[in-house]
Every structure is written in structure tokens, then in C-alpha cells.
Amino acid sequence: MNDAVHILLAVLLVLVFRRRSLHDLLAAILSVSLPMSDHYLITPLISFGFLSATPIWTHRSITHSLLAFIVVVLVFHYAGYAFSSLLGYSAHIIPDFFFGGVKLFLPFDPTVYGFNLRSGVVESIIGLCFVVIVLYEFTKFSVRRFMV
Numbered sequence: 001m002n003d004a005v006h007i008l009l010a011v012l013l014v015l016v017f018r019r020r021s022l023h024d025l026l027a028a029i030l031s032v033s034l035p036m037s038d039h040y041l042i043t044p045l046i047s048f049g050f051l052s053a054t055p056i057w058t059h060r061s062i063t064h065s066l067l068a069f070i071v072v073v074l075v076f077h078y079a080g081y082a083f084s085s086l087l088g089y090s091a092h093i094i095p096d097f098f099f100g101g102v103k104l105f106l107p108f109d110p111t112v113y114g115f116n117l118r119s120g121v122v123e124s125i126i127g128l129c130f131v132v133i134v135l136y137e138f139t140k141f142s143v144r145r146f147m148v
């Protein structure tokens with residue numbers, strides 16, 4: 001699924017669950033973005049020879065596992081934003097689970113779990129729906145209230 005759609009979904013979940021502080025929003029956006037590090041951090045490290053291309057470091061692997069999910073939520077728990085982090089990380093892992101699958105149980109089991117509902121049209125429609133819903137949710141409250 002497109003990275004922007006993941007982020008929009010995280011924002012939507014934060015709004016729907018009434019976590020309307022800026023810190024909650026940032027925690028969710030950071031959490032939804034962390035699994036993307038396999039594209040933007042790990043892949044270049046493999047390309048330059050700093051990491052070996054094992055199944056743990058491929059796309060949708062360790063960063064998309066339940067272990068990473070738990071670690072990230074625990075880290076945010078200590079900062080007081082566990083629920084927002086949970087929303088954000090879920091906004092990444094659950095759609096990936098349905099659109100191609102993820103290696104949920106790495107490093108213990110390299111099996112890909114999930115479904116392959118991949119379709120450019122379906123993903124585009126879902127992304128468009130998220131954009132509309134997020135824009136609608138943003139119209140329901142003032143920016144000043146959000147910043148508190």
C-alpha cells in the first residue's frame with residue numbers, strides 16, 4: 001500500500017479515536033512511518049553492503065513483525081503515547097496484511113501471513129476514501145483546539 005495512504009489512515013484513526021493532541025498525532029505518524037524504514041533505511045544499507053540481504057531485512061519483514069510492533073508501542077508507552085502509537089503502527093501493518101501479507105512472526109517464522117488483495121484500483125479507491133474522510137474529520141474541529 002502507498003506510504004501516503006498509511007499516513008492518512010493513521011491520521012484518520014487518531015481523529016476517529018479522539019486523540020486530538022498534536023503529540024498524539026505525531027506519535028501516530030512516527031509509528032506508521034517506522035515500518036517504512038525497510039524501504040528508506042534498510043534497503044540502502046543492504047545496497048551499500050552494510051547489511052546482508054537476509055529474509056529479516058527484506059521489505060515487509062522485521063519492521064512489519066509483531067515483535068517490532070510491540071517494541072515500538074512499548075517505547076511510546078514510556079512517553080505516554082502508547083495508544084496513538086498502537087493506532088499508527090496498526091495503520092501500517094493491518095493494510096499490508098490484507099494487501100500482500102507480512103512476515104508477522106519474524107525473527108521466529110519467516111512465513112508471509114495475510115491476503116493479496118492488491119489492485120491499483122482498489123488501493124486508489126481506498127486512498128481516496130481516506131483523503132475524503134480525513135478532510136471531513138479535520139473540518140469538525142478547530143486547529144487551535146488540536147494544538148492543545
Ligand SMILES: [Zn+2]
Nearest residue numbers: 035060092096
Ligand atoms: Zn509496509
